[in-house]
Each structure stands twice: as C-alpha cells, then as structure tokens.
Amino acid sequence: MLIDVKDITKIYEMGDVQVHALRGVSFNVEPGEFIAIMGPSGSGKSTLMDILGCLATPTEGEYHLEGEEVGQLSDNRLADIRNKKIGFVFQSFNLLPRTSALHNVELPLIYSGLGRKERKRRAFESLEAVGLADRVDHKSTELSGGQVQRVAIARALVNKPSLLFADEPTGNLDTRSGAEILAIFDRLNEEGNTIIMVTHEPEVAEHARRVLHIRDGLIERDERRD
Numbered sequence: 001m002l003i004d005v006k007d008i009t010k011i012y013e014m015g016d017v018q019v020h021a022l023r024g025v026s027f028n029v030e031p032g033e034f035i036a037i038m039g040p041s042g043s044g045k046s047t048l049m050d051i052l053g054c055l056a057t058p059t060e061g062e063y064h065l066e067g068e069e070v071g072q073l074s075d076n077r078l079a080d081i082r083n084k085k086i087g088f089v090f091q092s093f094n095l096l097p098r099t100s101a102l103h104n105v106e107l108p109l110i111y112s113g114l115g116r117k118e119r120k121r122r123a124f125e126s127l128e129a130v131g132l133a134d135r136v137d138h139k140s141t142e143l144s145g146g147q148v149q150r151v152a153i154a155r156a157l158v159n160k161p162s163l164l165f166a167d168e169p170t171g172n173l174d175t176r177s178g179a180e181i182l183a184i185f186d187r188l189n190e191e192g193n194t195i196i197m198v199t200h201e202p203e204v205a206e207h208a209r210r211v212l213h214i215r216d217g218l219i220e221r222d223e224r225r226d
Contacts, residue, residue: 001064002162002194003029003052008061010047010217021047022058023217029196031162034189036205037198039214046167048214049198053086053165054078066162083111087156091168093148095140095155101127102136105155112159126154130184146177153184157193164188166197170204182207 010022021044029035039045050056051063054070063070065081073081095104106123114122127136130150140148149169156164166185170178186207189195197208205211213221 001028002031002033002066003027004062004064005052006062008048008051008058008063010044010051010056011059020217022051024061025214025217025219026061027212027219027222029194031194032189032192033210034185034195034208035197036208036211037196037214038200038202038205038211039220040200043214044217045198045214049165049167049196052163052196053088054082083108084159085162087159087161087164089149089152089156089164089166089169091171093140093152093172095148095151097140100137100139101132101143101151101154104140104151105158108155108159122158123154126158127151129157130154144177145173146180149173149177149181150184153181157188162194164193164195166195168199169197170199170201178204 005028006026008022008025009020012019012021025044025048037045037048047056051058054065057071066085070078102120102123105126106119109119109122124133124136127133130153132147132150132154135143135147140151143151169185170181173181182204185195185197197204199205209225211223211225212219213223
C-alpha cells in the first residue's frame with residue numbers, strides 16, 4: 001500500500017474562530033492508481049492535497065506514506081520525502097521565468113548530490129519524455145502555456161518519484177493544451193506512475209480511474225471506474 005489515511009482532521013485557527021477543513025477522512029491508495037479529488041470551493045480538497053504532499057500536517061489522525069507515519073517525521077525527513085518521493089504540478093506552473101527549461105527541470109536534482117553532467121542528462125531525458133527535447137534552451141517566457149506546463153511535469157518527474165500530485169493542472173490552459181497535458185498523465189499512469197489530481201472539471205476527472213468526491217471536509221463518495 002502506498003498511502004493509508006485514517007480519520008484525518010484539519011482545523012485552522014482564524015482568530016477566535018475554528019475552521020474545520022477536514023472532518024475525518026479515511027482512504028487507501030495502491031501503487032499505480034490514477035485518482036481525481038473533486039469538490040466545490042471550500043470542500044477541503046486542497047487541504048487534503050497539502051497533507052498528502054507533506055506540505056501540511058493533520059490536526060488529528062494518521063497518514064502513512066510507504067509505511068512511514070508522516071506526523072512522526074522530522075522536518076529534514078519531510079523535505080527529503082518531498083524531494084525524492086513526490087512530484088508536484090501546480091496550476092500556476094511555479095517555474096523560474098528567466099531560466100531555461102533544462103535548468104528549471106534540473107533544480108530538484110541540485111539537492112540530491114548528483115554531479116552537473118548527470119543532472120543535465122536526467123533533466124534532458126525528462127524533457128524528452130514530455131516532448132520538449134527541442135525546447136531545452138528556451139526560457140519560460142518563450143514557451144506557450146501548454147509547453148510551460150510540460151516543463152513543470154518534466155521537473156516533477158525528474159527524481160522518479162513514487163507519487164505525482166497535480167493541482168488543477170489544466171486550469172490555466174486552453175482546451176487543446178489541456179488535452180495534451182491530460183494525454184501525458186494518461187501515458188504516465190499506463191507506465192506505472194501513481195497520480196493524484198485535484199480538479200473541479202468533470203471532463204478532466206474522467207481521465208482518472210477513481211474519483212474521491214469531497215464535501216464539507218468529508219469524502220461523500222469514492223467512485224471507482226473500470
């Protein structure tokens with residue numbers, strides 16, 4: 001089992017007010033699944049993504065990732081997990097604008113102790129895998145939105161993570177570019193990558209084989225598709 005979540009709650013203190021973002025969420029994820037998390041604004045889906053990605057800790061409950069209880073880990077261990085086991089793709093891309101595609105993809109490898117030549121080789125391979133071998137020297141400002149998101153996917157994959165998280169990955173893209181990005185996710189999943197994607201668009205969620213519907217901090221429905 002890759003992920004085991006048991007009775008996760010998350011409460012934010014907003015002055016004298018407590019906001020219950022998650023109210024007791026439990027589910028498992030097996031390696032190789034493609035899951036979409038859906039729900040209206042304020043349902044808790046982004047909070048759940050942050051906890052699964054080790055960017056936030058639950059108020060109560062347990063989260064085991066590959067057998068490790070995340071809540072018991074040190075900050076250094078959490079940083080190591082985020083760098084080596086998890087890849088993130090964000091709606092806003094989060095690339096350095098005046099830096100080449102190759103260098104943007106290479107960045108996560110700088111913290112892994114690899115030599116410069118090996119870093120560049122792996123970054124090029126990752127860009128090649130998303131169809132951008134001919135754009136490695138282009139800066140983000142010289143690429144289309146779809147190409148920038150492909151660079152972001154290449155960066156997320158460069159460390160060969162166990163998990164790929166995508167937060168509204170097509171939200172800033174036109175229909176054609178969005179379809180190209182989803183085709184890449186489909187292929188990555190077929191190759192064995194585990195993908196968890198937050199989306200509010202039903203046509204995007206159709207690419208997943210399982211959909212967690214969240215409302216008011218609870219899983220309303222766990223829909224599995226053949």
